Amino acid sequence: xxxxxxxxxxxxxxxxxxxxxxxxxxxxxxxxxxxxxxxxxxxxxxxxxxxxxxxxxxxxxxxxxxxxxxxxxxxxxxxxxxxxxxxxxxxxxxxxxxxxxxxxxxxxxxxxxxxxxxxxxxxxxxxxxxxxxxxxxxxxxxxxxxxxxxxxxxxxxxxxxxxxxxxxxxxxxxxxxxxxxxxxxxxxxxxxxxxxxxxxxxxxxxxxxxxxxxxxxxxxxxxxxxxxxxxxxxxxxxxxxxxxxxxxxxxxxxxxxxxxxxxxxxxxxxxxxxxxxxxxxxxxxxxxxxxxxxxxxxxxxxxxxxxxxxxxxxxxxxxxxxxxxxxxxxxxxxxxxxxxxxxxxxxxxxxxxxxxxxxxxxxxxxxxxxxxxxxxxxxxxxxxxxxxxxxxxxxxxxxxxxxxxxxxxxxxxxxxxxxxxxxxxxxxxxxxxxxxxxxxx
Amino acid sequence: xxxxxxxxxxxxxxxxxxxxxxxxxxxxxxxxxxxxxxxxxxxxxxxxxxxxxxxxxxxxxxxxxxxxxxxxxxxxxxxxxxxxxxxxxxxxxxxxxxxxxxxxxxxxxxxxxxxxxxxxxxxxxxxxxxxxxxxxxxxxxxxxxxxxxxxxxxxxxxxxxxxxxxxxxxxxxxxxxxxxxxxxxxxxxxxxxxxxxxxxxxxxxxxxxxxxxxxxxxxxxxxxxxxxxxxxxxxxxxxxxxxxxxxxxxxxxxxxxxxxxxxxxxx
Numbered sequence: 001x002x003x004x005x006x007x008x009x010x011x012x013x014x015x016x017x018x019x020x021x022x023x024x025x026x027x028x029x030x031x032x033x034x035x036x037x038x039x040x041x042x043x044x045x046x047x048x049x050x051x052x053x054x055x056x057x058x059x060x061x062x063x064x065x066x067x068x069x070x071x072x073x074x075x076x077x078x079x080x081x082x083x084x085x086x087x088x089x090x091x092x093x094x095x096x097x098x099x100x101x102x103x104x105x106x107x108x109x110x111x112x113x114x115x116x117x118x119x120x121x122x123x124x125x126x127x128x129x130x131x132x133x134x135x136x137x138x139x140x141x142x143x144x145x146x147x148x149x150x151x152x153x154x155x156x157x158x159x160x161x162x163x164x165x166x167x168x169x170x171x172x173x174x175x176x177x178x179x180x181x182x183x184x185x186x187x188x189x190x191x192x193x194x195x196x197x198x199x200x201x202x203x204x205x206x207x208x209x210x211x212x213x214x215x216x217x218x219x220x221x222x223x224x225x226x227x228x229x230x231x232x233x234x235x236x237x238x239x240x241x242x243x244x245x246x247x248x249x250x251x252x253x254x255x256x257x258x259x260x261x262x263x264x265x266x267x268x269x270x271x272x273x274x275x276x277x278x279x280x281x282x283x284x285x286x287x288x289x290x291x292x293x294x295x296x297x298x299x300x301x302x303x304x305x306x307x308x309x310x311x312x313x314x315x316x317x318x319x320x321x322x323x324x325x326x327x328x329x330x331x332x333x334x335x336x337x338x339x340x341x342x343x344x345x346x347x348x349x350x351x352x353x354x355x356x357x358x359x360x361x362x363x364x365x366x367x368x369x370x371x372x373x374x375x376x377x378x379x380x381x382x383x384x385x386x387x388x389x390x391x392x393x394x395x396x397x398x399x400x401x402x403x404x405x406x407x408x409x410x411x412x413x414x415x416x417x418x419x420x421x422x423x424x425x426x427x428x429x430x431x432x433x434x435x436x437x438x439x440x441x
Numbered sequence: 442x443x444x445x446x447x448x449x450x451x452x453x454x455x456x457x458x459x460x461x462x463x464x465x466x467x468x469x470x471x472x473x474x475x476x477x478x479x480x481x482x483x484x485x486x487x488x489x490x491x492x493x494x495x496x497x498x499x500x501x502x503x504x505x506x507x508x509x510x511x512x513x514x515x516x517x518x519x520x521x522x523x524x525x526x527x528x529x530x531x532x533x534x535x536x537x538x539x540x541x542x543x544x545x546x547x548x549x550x551x552x553x554x555x556x557x558x559x560x561x562x563x564x565x566x567x568x569x570x571x572x573x574x575x576x577x578x579x580x581x582x583x584x585x586x587x588x589x590x591x592x593x594x595x596x597x598x599x600x601x602x603x604x605x606x607x608x609x610x611x612x613x614x615x616x617x618x619x620x621x622x623x624x625x626x627x628x629x630x631x632x633x634x635x636x637x638x639x640x641x642x643x644x645x646x647x648x649x650x651x652x653x654x655x656x657x658x659x660x661x662x663x664x665x666x667x668x669x670x671x672x673x674x675x676x677x678x679x680x681x682x683x684x685x686x687x688x689x690x691x692x693x694x695x696x697x698x699x700x701x702x703x704x705x706x707x708x
């Protein structure tokens with residue numbers, strides 16, 4: 001059976017989150033390579049899902065879904081995009097059955113036969129009653145995903161919900177656990193399961209009488225919330241890496257637009273026909289904190305080290321294995337190549353030297369603090385009371401350049417000379433952008 | 442492990458909510474077990490609780506997905522947890538007042554400042570915790586690093602007073618909001634994805650004019666966040682231009698001129 005693919009939903013939500021509000025229905029559909037009809041259908045499904053999830057909840061964001069997902073971090077720390085992972089479609093009978101079973105097992109041990117009786121009593125009359133095989137199948141599934149446990153002891157087996165994590169903690173401990181999960185899910189990667197757990201713990205606290213506002217004390221500023229969309233592929237890649245297996249996928253390169261002269265090509269969301277079938281041995285994934293983006297690092301026999309933007313991966317499937325020895329060799333080579341990459345660049349190493357200027361004002365030296373915090377493996381040497389030098393050997397300058405530029409006049413590039421010239425040229429052009437402003441002075 | 446499990450389905454979750462039931466999956470427990478190795482866990486829990494959690498989770502899969510992840514360009518992590526988080530979140534939760542003693546920027550100490558704690562805020566760039574609070578005497582919205590707080594104690598506040606201050610704080614925050622419009626230079630539209638990702642940490646919307654093929658990002662930010670927005674704009678360099686937001690435009694212009702003077706280039 002083919003695995004249900006959420007590629008369409010992921011791309012849809014990414015476009016809403018990143019370019020929210022920019023496009024008309026037709027433009028949006030065109031860019032995703034779908035019909036307006038499919039656009040409408042997908043949007044309707046997402047809206048229905050969101051409104052079902054928000055029933056009785058305090059949040060009302062997302063009601064203007066078609067306008068784009070506007071992110072206001074002051075409203076809530078609830079990750080809006082999490083609902084992607086709730087999109088698996090199920091028949092109504094199955095949702096009712098699984099809910100009945102799980103509800104019956106919340107605090108009481110029961111056998112398959114007990115549960116079948118409960119289903120017979122409680123299933124809505126217009127729905128078919130499950131037979132014994134169906135109930136056993138459901139129990140097997142629930143046990144596999146870990147939401148129920150089979151108790152020790154012989155047949156007939158007895159089951160109960162696996163709620164220890166909630167039931168065994170006092171109110172105060174549960175609150176500490178909620179906070180911990182909230183903090184870790186928001187500040188570390190990966191985080192989807194953390195957010196799912198956060199949402200369960202929140203309900204558990206409300207059930208114990210805590211006000212919903214209790215869970216709204218923490219805020220996270222400058223958060224790349226769309227990063228969780230790309231975590232969708234993370235576990236497929238993890239499994240392939242653990243088993244030293246190749247991955248096959250259709251790659252929609254977000255960078256491809258660069259090769260085209262036409263500026264009308266929107267590189268964000270290309271039609272599927274523009275994708276390229278790829279096969280690679282996955283080695284590592286890279287998370288770039290500057291943009292909140294993920295990369296897959298792999299090896300291809302023909303092209304060597306490969307880098308793919310995670311958002312371009314679609315129709316991903318596991319392929320044939322390689323030997324552990326080969327995997328280890330490829331991995332070691334990739335790690336060596338990436339060692340001096342600011343993010344993923346593996347161009348020739350360049351020695352960059354920059355002078356940084358301490359702020360004029362007394363008090364905290366925020367320039368120094370930022371260079372120390374973000375300068376990766378670069379080294380700092382004192383130069384004068386007002387300046388210090390920063391040196392780094394880095395693979396190519398394309399990825400470090402924006403960072404150096406972000407310091408504005410607090411950073412002067414000294415070496416290499418050509419990079420210094422580039423900075424001068426760019427600052428001149430940026431100054432030209434605001435020429436009219438200067439004339440107003 | 443599959444993030445699109447049947448059990449996560451929205452209809453199941455909503456039906457479970459109706460009966461007050463929970464579905465805690467092995468995936469979530471595995472994630473929790475993995476994160477408990479983090480040093481933050483010892484600051485987040487009392488030793489007894491941590492021991493209990495470790496015991497509950499001992500049979501979960503110990504495979505650590507973080508082994509395959511390489512994090513790049515990350516700010517050094519100063520702190521994930523701060524000992525004051527547990528204390529302060531409980532005062533906030535109870536809608537009580539606070540008396541704070543804290544160190545200030547240029548040296549020196551402010552003692553026994555009365556106020557109302559509003560939110561605990563983590564800055565992902567500075568990787569540090571702040572307390573947002575209302576200083577009753579100075580009628581000002583304050584943001585104080587937890588690192589700088591010397592002492593914090595709870596003070597009694599009536600429910601009416603707490604509601605009034607919360608209302609006031611919401612209005613103060615709203616009044617601090619500023620707007621800017623950033624235009625993406627069409628020659629860089631091929632890098633649209635990268636540019637929009639860079640803005641995805643702000644509250645923003647995007648507009649597109651098909652005729653001119655111009656994208657504009659409408660950013661809403663708090664006044665004290667303008668420095669961070671500016672650093673993002675300098676980060677993107679020639680790709681973007683501010684079209685609305687006079688103060689930001691002035692600052693960018695000034696920044697360019699000052700940078701050029703560092704290189705010995707005058708007007």
